[in-house]
Amino acid sequence: MNDLSRRRLLQLAAASAALAALPGVGLAAQAGLRAATPLGLPQLILARALQDERLKALAGEPDLRAWRDPDQLRAWIAGGEVQLTATPTNVAANLYNRGVPVVLMNVNVWGTLGMLSLPRPFDSLSDLAGRHVGVPWRGDMPDLVLRYLLARQGLEVGRDLRITYHASPFETVQMFLARRLDAAVLPEPMRTATRLQGASLGIEPGELDLQREWARLTGGAAALPQAGVICRRELLEAHPDWVAAVQAAVAEAVPWVNAEPAAAARLGAEQSPLSAPVFEGAIARTRLEMQTAAQARPALEAFFGALAELSSGFIGGGLPDDAFYLADG
Structure with missing residues (x-):
């Protein structure tokens, strides 16, 4: 800090x-x-x-x-x-x-947390290897959930993938729709808004529910x-x-x-x-x-x-x- x-x-x-x-x-x-x-x-x-x-x-x-x-x-x-x-x-x-x-x-x-990704397919966090991910609110819930799950997946930020942090989800969305990110972590309803806006631009991202990834990687509930x-x-x-x-x-x-x-x-x-x-x-x-x-x-x-x-x-x-x-x- x-x-x-x-x-x-x-x-x-x-x-x-x-x-x-x-x-x-x-x-x-x-x-x-x-x-x-x-x-x-x-x-x-x-x-x-x-x-x-x-x-x-x-x-x-x-x-x-x-x-x-x-x-x-x-x-x-x-x-x-x-x-x-x-x-x-x-x-x-x-x-x-x-x-x-x-x-x-x-x-x-x-x-509410999920990830949108370009291009498809995108089946699990293991697919993030070698990719550039946008995340809003460094140190807050989207960031910590992602980093916790990445560690469970055996991926290390900086070694296996790159993260760029943004001050708000709106900035993350802009960077994703401009194709300057491979993937973006977003809460709802921003994730749905991005999908709808992307459709108007001819973008059809893959989607991954982070609650399901939490269940898969921790053995807990998908909640x-x-x-x-x-x-x-x-x-x-x-x-x-x-x-x-x-x-x-x-x-x-x-x-x-x-x-x-x-x-x-x-x-x-x-x-x-x-x-x-x-x-x-x-x-x-x-x-x-x-x-x-x-x-x-x-x-x-x-x-x-x-x-x-x-x-x-x-x-x-x-x-x-x-x-x-x-x-x-």
Whole structure:
């Protein structure tokens, strides 16, 4: 880590700790439930859940906003501007380990990562030997999952293949469609968007599901606990009925998305700049399953532990303790 990155990390940690030390900042300033989400399938699931009339009867019309990056989310959740958010699970653990009073409610996205490749065929990670791969967000989930699996496959970056990192998936997509990469690691829905855009350019990439590669190389399930919903502890203490209602609504939203992908895709398009065909393709390629935090804990700890072998900063330190997980019942 260079000096600039280290200073920035320390500044973020200090700011989060200072804000977190002021319990309930912003929570009482406005009425109603204030929620946030990243773009993509977590946004779609939470948007559907917040339409639940039983929840509205308790908390009123919710305010749902989209955060552009984890830094913005940290500021919002640490300062109490939002009380509840959909988020990648490692970001949730990072917030908790840095002193922000958050509670993981559930995990509902179990596999968005995949790889597109030119030219075909592309059957396993062993086919990456001698190739140039683009990866967004160095040190974050796509990078660590890929490097963990490459090690399991017996491939070494720099010796067997080349990786170029990009600041965002959009840059990775641009480089891939310009044919300046042999392969690209992308989360959904960016992977589907790239496939659709590539088709218009006469590009038909091969595709590899990294969850299936995880199962093949580790002997575990073809599922990675990647995203879920967290809330501020003050919300749980002040309005446990709201939290229970959100949890129940998410439990109904996930099977609805799976059963009604076209309707779900239309809802997603209403909530974001992504098109309905992009959402529909992403739904088909992603395992969506609602598990409470308590139910998902064994899978989370195995996932966190594996990737923390490569970078302890992935979750901001050690495994979160009991207080991180919302208790069932």
